[in-house]
Amino acid sequence: MKNLYEKYKGSGFIIVGFPSNDFGAQEPGDEKQIAAFCEKNYGVTFPLMSKIATKGKDQSPVYAWLTRKRRTENWTAK
DSSP: OOHHHHHHHHGOOOBOOOOOSSSTTTSOOOOOHHHHHHHHOOOOOOOOOOOOOOOSSTHHHHHHHHHHOOTTTTTOOO
């Protein structure tokens, strides 16, 4: 993602990271620790939001929206 962001950020393309500890416990720290780790180890310069829950009763509304399947009877892939 970093390379994609670097290539197209001048065109108005933006990547926004949503850290979560729900995928194998890979982001156990707080927001500052996660941001420092991503910058140091991966050179991430795109914006990182606050840590979110991706499942369960505390699921972030933005994650619920991003993963919602569109349901319509007349939808066809083009």
